[in-house]
Amino acid sequence: MYLEQIKKLVLLQDIDNKLISYKEKLDILPKELNELKENLSNLDNKKLELEDKLNILNDQKKRLEFEIEDNDSKIKKVKNKLMMISNSKEYQAMMRELDNFERLNRTKQEELTSLLEDINLHQKDYDELLGEIEELDNKIKELENQSESELKDIEKKIEELEKEREASCASIPAPILARYNFIRERLSQPVVVAVSNGVCMGCYISIPPQTFVELQKGEQILNCPNCQRLIYWEEFYNKTEAE
Ligand SMILES: [Zn+2]
Known part of the structure; x- marks a missing residue:
């Protein structure tokens, strides 16, 4: 989900x-x-x-x-x-x-x-x-x-x-869509970014360990604490994509 x-x-x-x-x-x-x-x-x-x-x-x-x-x-x-x-x-x-x-x-x-x-x-x-x-x-x-x-x-x-x-x-839940639109109106591209090796691919700054642990759980959509873009864990995404 x-x-x-x-x-x-x-x-x-x-x-x-x-x-x-x-x-x-x-x-x-x-x-x-x-x-x-x-x-x-x-x-x-x-x-x-x-x-x-x-x-x-x-x-x-x-x-x-x-x-x-x-x-x-x-x-x-x-x-x-x-x-x-x-x-x-x-x-x-x-x-x-x-x-x-x-x-x-x-x-x-x-x-x-x-x-x-x-x-x-x-x-x-x-x-x-x-x-x-x-x-x-x-x-x-x-x-x-x-x-x-x-x-x-x-x-x-x-x-x-x-x-x-x-x-x-x-097809996207309204609160998530609202977050997406909010960021799109305020930030330059992109809005949804991967986190690769613990680094946000939007602002290229490391995610704090606590956030990274949360992210790896894959339970809720998080924002990068630095640039506010919506983030996902790259490996998680790639793994299921491959399946
Ligand atoms: Zn960021």
Whole structure:
């Protein structure tokens, strides 16, 4: 009778351990998915920032190109006028003007060159980012499909285990079950432990001789005086298990 109860407690503990690990999985899967989604939204923000930057740079490019073109036509006009001028003072003044326009255009051309380089670099980053986003998006969709079926499986297993647990609890006397639940709520795993060579396998501290003698009698379920876990004598258990 005593050993029967111990075995039932060990069985209940197995069920509870499985329940704990399944419930952990139930938490972990959505968490993983959320993390990936957060990464995706960060990348999307980065994409928007890059788009803004590229828009600004492209506007600058358009403006510069327009200015250069405008200057070019001014240069052309001045050159045409130059051919019709005979007065040398006027000619020199126009030459200076021409020189200024050309110098200005060279500067703008240099500006445009470095701007184009900048645009290229940002465009490259942007294209890479689009690739990353697509990859992550696919990964999330895949994981969503996978985790949906996986979560269903886990929920089903939990349901089965809950039923097993109910049946298991029903077969254990209420006061013993209450002690088991009390310890489970307060201590880390395990709840029911063997005493091996006089040492509690829950806290690894020796059982006092008097308790050990009681334990070997196998009459009632005892707690470890140190950690309060439910204890049983290993050899006793193994012997009847072998029989
Ligand atoms: Zn202990």
